[in-house]
Amino acid sequence: GAVVSQHPSRVICKSGTSVKIECRSLDFQATTMFWYRQFPKQSLMLMATSNEGSKATYEQGVEKDKFLINHASLTLSTLTVTSAHPEDSSFYICSAREWGRGTNQPQHFGDGTRLSIL
Amino acid sequence: AQKITQTQPGMFVQEKEAVTLDCTYDTSDPSYGLFWYKQPSSGEMIFLIYQGSYDQQNATEGRYSLNFQKARKSANLVISASQLGDSAMYFCAMREGDSGGSNYKLTFGKGTLLTVNP
Numbered sequence: 410g411a412v413v414s415q416h417p418s419r420v421i422c423k424s425g426t427s428v429k430i431e432c433r434s435l436d437f438q439a440t441t442m443f444w445y446r447q448f449p450k451q452s453l454m455l456m457a458t459s460n461e462g463s464k465a466t467y468e469q470g471v472e473k474d475k476f477l478i479n480h481a482s483l484t485l486s487t488l489t490v491t492s493a494h495p496e497d498s499s500f501y502i503c504s505a506r507e508w509g510r511g512t513n514q515p516q517h518f519g520d521g522t523r524l525s526i527l
Numbered sequence: 528a529q530k531i532t533q534t535q536p537g538m539f540v541q542e543k544e545a546v547t548l549d550c551t552y553d554t555s556d557p558s559y560g561l562f563w564y565k566q567p568s569s570g571e572m573i574f575l576i577y578q579g580s581y582d583q584q585n586a587t588e589g590r591y592s593l594n595f596q597k598a599r600k601s602a603n604l605v606i607s608a609s610q611l612g613d614s615a616m617y618f619c620a621m622r623e624g625d626s627g628g629s630n631y632k633l634t635f636g637k638g639t640l641l642t643v644n645p
Contacts, residue, residue, distance in 0.1 A: 441631060443632070443633075451637070452618065452635045452636060452637045452638055453572075453618070454635075455633070458632060500570060502570070502572065504572070504633075506631050513560060513579050515562055515564075515574040515577060516562075516574075516631070516633060517574070518564075518571060518573075518574075519571075520569075520570060520571045521570040521571065521572075523570070
């Protein structure tokens with residue numbers, strides 16, 4: 410089945426650090442990837458839609474300069490949390506749609522990244 | 528208004544019994560898809576089942592079935608013969624629009640925490 414790899418799985422760093430999270434589709438091509446944020450015991454909130462070769466589409470209220478997204482190839486999207494602060498601590502999870510598949514195909518999720526900013 | 532409503536924050540079921548997790552949705556788009564995902568405590572999102580708005584029959588995948596009542600805008604997940612490993616958070620999600628009109632964004636409900644008791 411379709412596999413999405415997300416790294417790192419856990420990050421603990423100091424306030425002010427920038428953190429990059431990678432999302433890779435291992436056995437399929439993904440023109441579209443999605444980045445979600447999830448607080449404890451809450452639902453997934455879509456942050457942005459990452460499109461290969463073009464700018465990401467951010468959801469309302471998400472700071473573009475804070476959460477930089479790059480989708481440079483059909484198998485890799487990255488999310489960089491710039492100058493992270495404790496309030497950015499959260500669970501970040503990416504997903505990808507397999508290119509060329511029908512609308513009934515699910516998004517395949519990575520295992521997520523737990524980000525803790527001290 | 529919420530697009531996806533899951534009214535059960537938590538559910539308990541005895542091992543080997545069946546359980547129904549509720550999901551109602553709100554959309555004016557005639558073309559949409561409904562997905563159920565399972566999220567164990569480890570965090571990964573596991574796709575369970577899909578129902579398209581034009582599907583005539585209720586979807587089934589092994590022990591999972593979807594009770595799709597289009598007029599009532601409900602898409603309840605039924606898990607038969609519950610197992611201890613079914614204990615997890617369950618999310619209902621909706622994709623609106625067809626392949627031309629949407630970028631396959633998903634909107635998630637708040638989730639239901641299912642606990643299977645031995």
